[in-house]
Amino acid sequence: xxxxxxxxxxxxxxxxxxxxxxxxxxxxxxxxxxxxxxxxxxxxxxxxxxxxxxxxxxxxxxxxxxxxxxxxxxxxxxxxxxxxxxxxxxxxxxxxxxxxxxxxxxxxxxxxxxxxxxxxxxxxxxxxxxxxxxxxxxxxxxxxxxxxxxxxxxxxxxxxxxxxxxxxxxxxxxxxxxxxxxxxxxxxxxxxxxxxxxxxxxxxxxxxxxxxxxxxxxxxxxxxxxxxxxxxxxxxxxxxxxxxxxxxxxxxxxxxxxxxxxxxxxxxxxxxxxxxxxxxxxxxxxxxxxxxxxxxxxxxxxxxxxxxxxxxxxxxxx
Numbered sequence: 001x002x003x004x005x006x007x008x009x010x011x012x013x014x015x016x017x018x019x020x021x022x023x024x025x026x027x028x029x030x031x032x033x034x035x036x037x038x039x040x041x042x043x044x045x046x047x048x049x050x051x052x053x054x055x056x057x058x059x060x061x062x063x064x065x066x067x068x069x070x071x072x073x074x075x076x077x078x079x080x081x082x083x084x085x086x087x088x089x090x091x092x093x094x095x096x097x098x099x100x101x102x103x104x105x106x107x108x109x110x111x112x113x114x115x116x117x118x119x120x121x122x123x124x125x126x127x128x129x130x131x132x133x134x135x136x137x138x139x140x141x142x143x144x145x146x147x148x149x150x151x152x153x154x155x156x157x158x159x160x161x162x163x164x165x166x167x168x169x170x171x172x173x174x175x176x177x178x179x180x181x182x183x184x185x186x187x188x189x190x191x192x193x194x195x196x197x198x199x200x201x202x203x204x205x206x207x208x209x210x211x212x213x214x215x216x217x218x219x220x221x222x223x224x225x226x227x228x229x230x231x232x233x234x235x236x237x238x239x240x241x242x243x244x245x246x247x248x249x250x251x252x253x254x255x256x257x258x259x260x261x262x263x264x265x266x267x268x269x270x271x272x273x274x275x276x277x278x279x280x281x282x283x284x285x286x287x288x289x290x291x292x293x294x295x296x297x298x299x300x301x302x303x304x305x306x307x308x309x310x311x312x313x314x315x316x317x318x
């Protein structure tokens with residue numbers, strides 16, 4: 001039998017164990033390479049990774065309930081930080097080590113969304129009201145990533161909201177009936193974009209680094225959804241994309257080169273799909289099944305900008 005440890009060594013070991021137990025930082029051991037896609041879904045209840053070869057795996061996310069999937073994911077501009085929201089908190093994850101920690105609590109949010117812009121970090125969600133009908137939608141807060149302090153910048157609305165995009169220094173919030181508000185983060189004032197009567201059942205909106213603004217329609221499982229590019233000033237439809245994997249489309253996001261990614265709860269096969277739509281009309285399937293809930297791809301070292309969007313189910317893919 002080994003000799004008993006000295007009181008000093010025992011005290012040091014006890015302190016180390018206590019520090020490990022009480023530390024707010026936990027480590028999943030995950031490594032996310034540039035170009036890898038992270039997504040969560042209502043079926044998996046985890047952060048899943050898909051690499052360039054389309055290999056799929058679930059990543060451990062210690063500290064997050066297995067019954068709660070992230071509702072929003074995005075990367076910092078340099079790709080060195082993953083931000084995601086879950087359990088009414090904003091989390092930060094290192095793609096190199098998998099270390100996870102809480103950045104800020106989001107009290108009053110039924111859904112949380114992280115919006116990473118070139119200069120600031122924002123979170124958006126649905127404010128808790130007396131009832132569903134009276135709840136405001138689309139409140140946006142600026143978040144200090146160092147302290148977790150939040151500053152309210154945009155007041156929500158009572159209209160059923162489809163999603164929010166960031167384009168040219170402005171927020172664009174789309175409602176399910178198709179009308180869009182442009183909002184300056186400096187003052188939070190809403191400026192309606194002229195409505196297009198041919199657009200309805202909108203589920204999300206996204207802006208691209210090329211200055212384009214796209215809406216996604218969801219007309220249910222029996223009808224293909226539509227990707228519609230609109231002029232951010234006049235609201236006029238400029239382009240339309242139809243595809244079988246847009247059935248039940250919930251969310252659209254844009255990569256840095258303007259490629260659009262759509263998350264659909266149905267898709268062509270009926271079990272959900274993530275589809276990629278390249279500029280010029282070429283489309284392809286990224287992931288089938290799992291009913292993706294939200295996602296993001298780690299940008300490369302040369303990435304100059306990120307564009308984000310959010311709907312009931314947010315997706316950002318490469």
